[in-house]
Amino acid sequence: MQSLTKTLKKRGVRSLLKKFVLFALIAFVVVPLAVDYVARDRPKVFEINYTDEFLFSGVVLLLFVIFKRKELASMKEKSIDWKQFMIYSLFSIIPFWLYYRINYLPSYFSRIGNLNMLGIISYLYFFIGVFIIGIAIFGTRFFDRFxxxxxxSFLIGFFFYTGTLFLWNRWRLFASAISDISAKVLSMIYSNASYTMGAGDPMLQAGDFSVFIGAPCSGVESLTMFVFVFLLVMAFDWDRFEGKKVFPLFTLGLAGMFVMSILRIFLLMVVGNFNKEIALTFFHSNIGAFLFVIYLLVFWYFSYPWLKKRG
Structure with a gap:
């Protein structure tokens, strides 16, 4: 990662990062505020999470910088072509205006009828506008060149983003699976170990201690972080790796991360039977991060040499 740090210090890359900050401010702050101001008190039909879209753009940028770090390091610093910026910014008003019409004046698109289709079209118009803003700031030559x-980078970021949404939307499934397996493991120590799944979060009990397994404890967050780190490592050193080994290692890594989530819950329950306050405060807040870091270090220590091409 040292070469990446050096790359980030280059003038051309710093210029790129400054442009990205401007892009993020316009696309995910100025535009939403302007649309909401024009709409004022009109009810919104479709909600776009601008924070998520900003983070998605950040992932795409980071992957792009990693992919092209050598070429970006040799680039000269280039300022924004303000004439081109004004022209494309004016063009971007059209898709943003259509996004506004769908979101706040859905009667104009009542012929479509399908609400899901309207939502997709709404997102599409918004991202077309964002893409044009990107051309306005980074320039047409930059897009032609890269x-x-x-x-x-966009496709990888998109699959990561949609995969993350998929996991988070199914956190109850992960929570119930982890609770079920944890209860079976804990039954070797505590005779009353069990879990119940009601309308709310799964509840796990062992000995004199019981907890609700919510979304943060379901293991989804650690799985998402593992996938993100895995993507970065793959993007950074892809030329050094044997491609046929990547998917089996990725699958093994996810399985190991799931086991670590079970271990985390197991340790939490054991500690809770000794001291409930420590278990629900210090231990609960730190054990996940500690196990995640340890797991990553051990995982990459053994898997990185195995992944590398021979000779």
């Missing part, structure tokens, strides 16, 4: 890499 079109393939930008597209690749």
């Amino acid at each position: 079109f393939k890499e930008i597209g690749m």
